[in-house]
Amino acid sequence: MTGIEGSLPETVGVYGGGRMGGGIAHAFAVAGAEVVVIETDDSSAAAARDRIDATLAKAVGKGATVLGSFEVVTDPDALASCALVIEAVPELIDLKHQVLARIARASPQAAIGSNTSSLSIDELAGGVPDPGRVIGLHFFNPVPVSDLVEIVVGPRTTPELVTRAQGWVAALGKTAVTVTDSPGFASSRLGVAIALEAMRMLEEGVATAADIDTAMTLGYRHPLGPLKTTDIVGLDVRLAIAEHLERELGPRFAPPQVLRDKVAAGDLGRKSGQGFYPW
Template structure:
């Protein structure tokens, strides 16, 4: 394959799904986003994302032209039958992902590429829901998708070599750097990022320092662009907890979630999306 796929489908109209749609539409692809929840909220997320990019001079084409390339539908069954690439970006629930992937495979063409945006779940296990798992792999985008520089390509046990090469080429055309990893718990980025984040939460829990001091220490001392606690707020404490629990079950005690993290999630302190996490976002 050469060039970006001209017709892209995204399942999930949350921050990540809309970001993926933005990235492809900005470079000319026609994109359809399937969202079973609030379609108006998903449309607003796209408009806001594109507007910010336009204000920064990051869109080659006019805002209304790029926005016009993205359509929203209420079910996977409504995705176009000529889709060339489908990216699943629903919450990190294995059963949900397997269901929507199996439903999508019945809609898209037999030669379409199917990818999951999971940050930690096994593409090999998710791909078992498909009739043809050789065309399936992980495309782990990072938030915010339009501005991020990395896509972690996760090769499932069934993924063909040609598919990995094609998708790596697409990632480069998006202006991002592909890093190919084999299917293992947490891949490379989530495994390291979660471990750092959990230790920072333990330090806060133990009173080693306050959140801002811990973050500033990593930003200034190790040149991290963002400290681990602020990063956790942006990712979402609920998502970080779910990934930590998965890694705890697969890789052992070093990924055990701190009680402080569990308590904050139980109180609904999920980070920026709820207005409060380790920081006040209100």
């Protein structure tokens, strides 16, 4: 979607300061928001603070101007003044339910965004007293340089919130695609389908991982091949999404054995140092 104009909330909360949450905090801080990041304990908060400081310093070194600021705290009540809070915790439905309920208590007037890549927005909103204020805001890794945000509209999400979300994405300098709440949305469903077929081809000995990826980067102008992208996303993350899509959409999303084997061996991709490629 292009041509949308909007402005950011003055204060934005991000619940979870890992790679995705830190990236989301970075994007909002660069664009001018005051960002409050929530972490679980002092050690995690220090790691998140260092992570965001490093990415902001890198951006400044490349000529960017940081118009806002951020802080990392462990008390969710610090979200009370936020007009928008985005949860960015792992893709575990029970964990997300707990976090969204905590956000709703801490910030009863805020719009609530979920960075989920595959879970139902309507199901996630079920534990929030006003589910109309919950929307999917699916950012892509690495957030600071990714141009895309997938806005996922639940059946109870208000139209006014959808319009506001489109404006927030535009104010971040990114492009929004707006999709209905369906398994895997658009991006994960398509991305996982391609990646799973690439894994099956690898299992069958059709070609090496590098040649399969090169076929997509040079033949179809994908910036990265599906196997290297899986390494960056995390093989465990891809496995969880594939299992969810298999339950929802059927056996065409059944995870290949090579994916299960690698996750069982701890070969999770870039974050572990080994996936389909060494890192």
